[in-house]
Amino acid sequence: LGATIALDAMGGDLGPQVVVSAAVQVLEERPDLKLILVGAEDLLAQEMGRYGRRVQDRLQLRHASQKVEMGDLPSTALRNKKDSSMRVAINLVKEEAANACVSAGNTGALMAMARFVLKTLPGIDRPAIISTLPAITGHTHMLDLGANSDCTPEQLFQFAVMGSVLVRAVHNIEKPRVALLNIGEEEIKGTGRVKEAGRLLSNSDLHYIGFVEGDDIYRGAADVVVCDGFVGNVALKSSEGVALFITHYMRQEFQRSIWTRLAGLAAMPVLRALRSKLDPRGYNGASFLGVRGIVIKSHGSADAVAFANAIRVADLEVQKRVPERISDHLASLLAERRAV
C-alpha cells in the first residue's frame, strides 16, 4: 500500500508554489503515493490549478489558517499557532491520516511541535536531527545536527542507536559503523561526556568503531557519526562555508582572463559534476529521529528539486518503517537493561 504524506505548504522561504510543484513531480514518479497539501486553501487551489488533473486525485488539500514564521520562537509557535500549516501537518501524522510529514519551516518550532504532538519514543530522552553527507567513499550520516545543544553521554548513546537503525533500514547497510565525533587522542582533548558515551557504545551491540575527527566525516570513515547538536550544526555549516568559498573562488579565477574563461569552458563538465555532487539539494530532507512518527525537515531555502527530495526521504522512511524499527531496537535494549 502506498504512503500518504502531509506537506506543510506554507513553510520555507520560497512559498507554496515550490511545495506544490515538488508534490506534482513526486506524484508523477510514484503512482501509489498520496500527498496532502496543508495551508491557505485559496492560495493552494490556485497553485494546483496550474497543473493537469492527472495527479490531482492523489493530491488532497487541507486548510490551515495560520503560518509559522521563521522568526517565531518555538514556544510561541507552540502556544499560538495551533491552526498553522506546520501544526496541522503534524496533527495529521498523529491522527494517522498521514504516515509522515514534511516541512521547510522554522526548525525549532517544527521540533517543538513534533515533540509535543507526537511525543518521543520510549527510551528516548530527546529527538535528534540526522542528515546524509557526501564522502570520498560512500556517504556519512550525521546526528545531531542542531536539535540539542548539550547532550549527556546517555543521549549521545541513544542518538547512536537511532542513527544505526535508520542507516541499516533505509540504506541497507547490515552493520553500520558507528563513531563518535571527537578532537583527537590526547589527554588534553575530548570532553568527559564523549568519553563516557564511548564506554556505553563499547558495551552495546552496535558496530562501534571509536572516535573520529572532523575530517573523517568526508573520508567516509564511519557510516554514522554521532555528536551533540551544537557541534554537528557547526561542522555542517562550516563545511557548507568551505564549499561556498571554493566555488566562489574558482568562479572568480576562471573569469580572470580570456584564457582562463576558455579553460573554464573546457572544464565545465567537471565543474558541473562537482557542483551536483556538492549540491545540498540532493541531500535535502533531514529526519527528526526519536519522535513517534516521521517528520522530515526540508531546508528553508529549498526549491522544488530539493523539496521533492525531502518528500522522497519521507516516503522511503514510511516504506522502511523507521520509527517502528527504532522502537523495536529500543524495546529490546530496555528489556536487557531491566534484566541486568
Next chain:
Amino acid sequence: LGATIALDAMGGDLGPQVVVSAAVQVLEERPDLKLILVGAEDLLAQEMGRYGRRVQDRLQLRHASQKVEMGDLPSTALRNKKDSSMRVAINLVKEEAANACVSAGNTGALMAMARFVLKTLPGIDRPAIISTLPAITGHTHMLDLGANSDCTPEQLFQFAVMGSVLVRAVHNIEKPRVALLNIGEEEIKGTGRVKEAGRLLSNSDLHYIGFVEGDDIYRGAADVVVCDGFVGNVALKSSEGVALFITHYMRQEFQRSIWTRLAGLAAMPVLRALRSKLDPRGYNGASFLGVRGIVIKSHGSADAVAFANAIRVADLEVQKRVPERISDHLASLLAERRAV
C-alpha cells in the same frame, strides 16, 4: 633589534631536516633574526653541515637529550621529559634567552609545558589556540582550536579579548569585528554559555558584532571568531575534510577521459591557484595566546615551507609584542572591574 627564536627541532612527523631547512630559509630572508635549534646535537650538526656558513653564525645549537612523542600523554611528558627538545625550547623563552619558540610536536604536551613553565597572563584562566583561515573577503582568525574542550562564558570572553588584541597588533585592523560562533537565532538553539558570553562581550570595549554561524567563518563576516576548543577543532577539521573531498573529487573527474584530462591541463593555472589558496602550509603557525611568552604550534606534518611560515608568525608576534599588548589590555580591564 632582531628576535631570537627557539625551534623544537625534534617535534613534527618529518624530522629535524625539515626544521633545519626552514630555519635556513627564514634566516636568509631576515638578516637580523637569530634562531636556536634545540635537539639531538649530533643529528642537528650533521643537518646543518649541509648548508653553507652564510647563515650559520645566526643559527645556534642547543642540545636536548629527549624527545616528546606524538603518543605521549601531556602529563607524562611534563613529568618525564624535562630534557626534551620541546621543554628546553620553552625554557629558553622563560629564561629570556629566546623571544619565542616554535614546535611541530604533540599539541597537548606543548600546551601543558607552556602553561607550566611560562604560566598564564594575569586575568587569563586558560590559554587558547588561534589560527588564521582564508575567507571570501580577507581572513578570519579563530580561537580556541583545541586547547579547551569546555569553556565558561568568562573564558570565552577572555579568548575574545586575546584574539582582538592579536588581530589588531599583528594584522593592523584598528577595531577587529569579534563574533561568537553559535548555531542560529532560535530559542531551541545556542547554549546558555554562548549567550552569557555574548552579554559579557556586549558590555565590553571590544567591537562585538554578535553571533555568527559556521558558514560565516569563510565569508569573512568577522575578524575574530570565538568558540570553545572542541567546537573550533571540529569546525577546522571538518573544513579540511571538505577541501580534501573536493580536491580528491576534481582530480578523479579530470582523469575520467582524454577530454577531461585536456580540460584539466587547460584549467591547471586556476586549480593551482586554488590549491595554493587552500594550502594549509600558508596558514601554518597557530599561536598559544594567554601564556607569558610566545609559543607557536606548527602542524605536525609541516614541511619546510610550512614550518618556515610558523617561524615567520613567531617573528611577527615578537616584533608586535603580542603578549605585552594582551597583558596591557587585560590590566586595564581588571582595573576597571575592580573599580566597579
